Amino acid sequence: xxxxxxxxxxxxxxxxxxxxxxxxxxxxxxxxxxxxxxxxxxxxxxxxxxxxxxxxxxxxxxxxxxxxxxxxxxxxxxxxxxxxxxxxxxxxxxxxxxxxxxxxxxxxxxxxxxxxxxxxxxxxxxxxxxxxxxxxxxxxxxxxxxxxxxxxxxxxxxxxxxxxxxxxxxxxxxxxxxxxxxxxxxxxxxxxxxxxxxxxxxxxxxxxxxxxxxxxxxxxxxxxxxxxxxxxxxxxxxxxxxxxxxxxxxxxxxxxxxxxxxxxxxxxxxxxxxxxxxxxxxxxxxxxxxxxxxxxxxxxxxxxxxxxxxxxxxxxxxxxxxxxxxxxxxxxxxxxxxxxxxxxxxxxxxxxxxxxxxxxxxxxxxxxxxxxxxxxxxxxxxxxxxxxxxxxxxxxxxxxxxxxxxxxxxxxxxxxxxxxxxxxxxxxxxxxxxxxxxxxxxxxxxxxxxxxxxxxxxxxxxxxxxxxxxxxxxxxxxxxxxxxxxxxxxxxxxxxxxxxxxxxxxxxxxxxxxxxxxxxxxxxxxxxxxxxxxxxxxxxxxxxxxxxxxxxxxxxxxxxxxxxxxxxxxxxxxxxxxxxxxxxxxxxxxxxxxxxxxxxxxxxxxxxxxxxxxxxxxxxxxxxxxxxxxxxxxxxxxxxxxxxxxxxxxxxxxxxxxxxxxxxxxxxxxxxxxxxxxxxxxxxxxxxxxxxxxxxxxxxxxxxxxxxxxxxxxxxxxxxxxxxxxxxxxxxxxxxxxxxxxxxxxxxxxxxx
Numbered sequence: 005x006x007x008x009x010x011x012x013x014x015x016x017x018x019x020x021x022x023x024x025x026x027x028x029x030x031x032x033x034x035x036x037x038x039x040x041x042x043x044x045x046x047x048x049x050x051x052x053x054x055x056x057x058x059x060x061x062x063x064x065x066x067x068x069x070x071x072x073x074x075x076x077x078x079x080x081x082x083x084x085x086x087x088x089x090x091x092x093x094x095x096x097x098x099x100x101x102x103x104x105x106x107x108x109x110x111x112x113x114x115x116x117x118x119x120x121x122x123x124x125x126x127x128x129x130x131x132x133x134x135x136x137x138x139x140x141x142x143x144x145x146x147x148x149x150x151x152x153x154x155x156x157x158x159x160x161x162x163x164x165x166x167x168x169x170x171x172x173x174x175x176x177x178x179x180x181x182x183x184x185x186x187x188x189x190x191x192x193x194x195x196x197x198x199x200x201x202x203x204x205x206x207x208x209x210x211x212x213x214x215x216x217x218x219x220x221x222x223x224x225x226x227x228x229x230x231x232x233x234x235x236x237x238x239x240x241x242x243x244x245x246x247x248x249x250x251x252x253x254x255x256x257x258x259x260x261x262x263x264x265x266x267x268x269x270x271x272x273x274x275x276x277x278x279x280x281x282x283x284x285x286x287x288x289x290x291x292x293x294x295x296x297x298x299x300x301x302x303x304x305x306x307x308x309x310x311x312x313x314x315x316x317x318x319x320x321x322x323x324x325x326x327x328x329x330x331x332x333x334x335x336x337x338x339x340x341x342x343x344x345x346x347x348x349x350x351x352x353x354x355x356x357x358x359x360x361x362x363x364x365x366x367x368x369x370x371x372x373x374x375x376x377x378x379x380x381x382x383x384x385x386x387x388x389x390x391x392x393x394x395x396x397x398x399x400x401x402x403x404x405x406x407x408x409x410x411x412x413x414x415x416x417x418x419x420x421x422x423x424x425x426x427x428x429x430x431x432x433x434x435x436x437x438x439x440x441x442x443x444x445x446x447x448x449x450x451x452x453x454x455x456x457x458x459x460x461x462x463x464x465x466x467x468x469x470x471x472x473x474x475x476x477x478x479x480x481x482x483x484x485x486x487x488x489x490x491x492x493x494x495x496x497x498x499x500x501x502x503x504x505x506x507x508x509x510x511x512x513x514x515x516x517x518x519x520x521x522x523x524x525x526x527x528x529x530x531x532x533x534x535x536x537x538x539x540x541x542x543x544x545x546x547x548x549x550x551x552x553x554x555x556x557x558x559x560x561x562x563x564x565x566x567x568x569x570x571x572x573x574x575x576x577x578x579x580x581x582x583x584x585x586x587x588x589x590x591x592x593x594x595x596x597x598x599x600x601x602x603x604x605x606x607x608x609x610x611x612x613x614x615x616x617x618x619x620x621x622x623x624x625x626x627x628x629x630x631x632x633x634x635x636x637x638x639x640x641x642x643x644x645x646x647x648x649x650x651x652x653x654x655x656x657x658x659x660x661x662x663x664x665x666x667x668x669x670x671x672x673x674x675x676x677x678x679x680x681x682x683x684x685x686x687x688x689x690x691x692x693x694x695x696x697x698x699x700x701x702x703x704x705x706x707x708x709x710x711x712x713x714x715x716x717x718x719x720x721x722x723x724x725x726x727x728x729x730x731x732x733x734x735x736x737x738x739x740x741x742x743x744x745x746x747x748x749x750x751x752x753x754x755x756x757x
Contacts, residue, residue, distance in 0.1 A: 007042055043073055055069070068169075075170050089111050177194065198210075213230075226246075230245070237361070326370065331402050391407055393406040393408075429705050430444045430473045431444075432473070433469075440649050444687040455661065458567055459567070461602055482538050575630070593623075606647070699754055
């Protein structure tokens with residue numbers, strides 16, 4: 005056989021890829037002697053760390069298996085360099101009758117070694133024993149000297165074989181087995197390989213699972229997910245087992261042929277479809293194509309098998325390849341692929357298990373394909389002149405950031421931020437102890453009383469998720485304008501819940517600028533002209549800060565204004581907003597509250613848990629530095645020893661914001677205090693009912709928004725009937741509604757499965 009092959013470098017590995025489609029035997033070095041002979045022959049010519057035998061699917065031989073094959077190739081090269089079959093190595097005699105059998109024996113071992121190295125080694129041992137016995141029968145003289153020279157050559161060959169890794173591994177295996185398996189069964193134990201379709205660039209490995217503890221498993225888009233704990237690793241291991249990696253050869257053939265057939269199928273109407281429509285359209289095309297190819301090639305498939313194969317083809321044609329599985333797992337929050345690609349597995353952050361190492365090694369080939377898709381979807385460039393691509397993958401609710409050379413010295417790298425499909429709620433945060441019930445009640449009241457708030461924290465502190473939860477406390481008779489540069493707030497989901505929202509998409513902070521994109525500053529000024537509305541800013545980064553504070557100053561006597569910003573305390577955001585972003589100190593006073601969060605590692609634990617650290621009011625009567633002039637009033641502060649927010653109740657009597665609410669709304673301090681506590685009780689009651697009845701869906705936005713709206717309606721009913729709110733009777737009536745409506749509904753859904 006004469007094979008086409010190429011050596012590609014991925015990360016620090018050289019991959020020998022051999023095209024096996026013309027081979028008369030299968031691409032399997034364990035089963036087929038001709039396959040092993042061909043591979044070892046090529047390894048005599050090139051250096052490689054891994055071997056890929058490529059047909060309609062690929063058989064991947066890992067580094068150790070490649071070293072075993074390479075060790076035999078090196079032995080053979082050594083024999084050839086030495087000319088081990090030449091007369092000078094076969095004896096001192098010139099008698100052809102003596103030399104010819106020795107020559108044939110040596111060449112037979114060498115020729116056999118390419119296809120059956122261990123068999124060649126065993127035959128060499130037999131030759132050595134035969135010649136040793138022969139030498140023992142020679143008394144001396146020239147005949148013995150001649151025999152000793154040949155024995156030296158055979159011993160040299162024996163030592164060379166025994167230095168080869170494959171022979172060493174084989175001897176260990178046979179010592180445990182106690183006998184030599186028939187045919188080539190002994191090679192199967194050493195060459196168990198990974199198999200994958202040839203059109204998939206990424207590699208998946210499953211090694212070492214027998215030493216790990218399986219802690220969880222579930223399914224995502226037909227793919228099994230396994231979470232392992234390794235006894236010697238800090239992070240958990242996140243292993244996927246996609247169906248496309250465990251198919252029989254005939255199905256791999258169908259996948260490859262289907263992909264070839266539909267490669268050029270691009271009807272004009274598809275350009276006007278959204279992603280969901282396009283997927284449905286192509287899925288039908290793929291099912292029909294697979295059915296036709298299966299019939300022509302006499303391959304029997306069920307309807308379910310055709311659907312499964314069509315889904316796989318779609319994933320690697322109009323989808324995002326292996327990344328689609330990860331980006332469909334809504335238990336993940338972040339996925340990271342570092343450069344150089346092909347060197348280390350993908351890392352990700354799991355909402356339950358923290359940072360995990362996956363069993364996926366992303367390739368340059370797959371990266372090029374996915375970057376091409378991202379460029380097409382975003383309409384933005386990605387090259388050396390524009391080494392940053394930052395945009396929103398709407399169909400998978402994911403923010404994508406890709407970087408390349410010259411910014412990323414080692415090549416393309418990716419970071420994906422996955423957004424929760426349904427928005428977080430105050431009750432869900434309360435359930436995971438991000439804050440206590442009183443804080444939940446206070447946050448709800450802040451929104452109702454139209455406070456201007458900044459959600460403060462580092463990346464990963466939950467700022468945007470917290471902002472989403474606060475948005476759900478906005479009465480649904482108010483219009484909301486949301487401004488974001490990357491679409492992280494689930495506006496469609498909030499609209500389905502009944503909120504009236506207008507979304508403004510602004511120019512991203514990174515990457516190329518698309519045609520017609522508006523700056524955040526201009527968008528904010530436009531938002532102020534769009535009528536009476538609640539204003540939500542996804543993240544305050546730079547020049548838009550001035551416009552935001554203009555909105556806050558206008559909104560201070562109108563509607564709530566909220567935004568997120570990076571920082572670690574109320575003072576740190578004052579310093580950043582005023583000194584870095586150029587907002588006048590007088591404008592900063594338009595902020596009513598800074599709500600500061602952070603991921604906490606309790607007692608140095610490796611696990612991070614989100615907590616609200618600080619609830620601080622920004623007072624209005626100071627001039628230059630709020631830190632020095634008492635411009636901050638702390639309502640609550642986190643105590644890590646208690647894992648709780650400590651309330652400074654005495655400070656509330658000094659609150660300028662409460663004084664303003666009392667004046668504007670005609671409420672007493674007791675009215676405000678009772679309202680905050682009643683809202684706190686309502687949030688906590690939902691958590692208790694969720695835990696008591698084991699119905700996590702009770703805390704999802706669909707239910708909590710209904711619960712909050714019902715609470716507000718009951719309040720309004722009391723105001724109309726008795727002129728005030730009686731929180732005791734209000735909560736009693738509200739609890740009865742929750743028990744008899746929400747809880748019963750969720751229990752019924754749970755019962756039906």
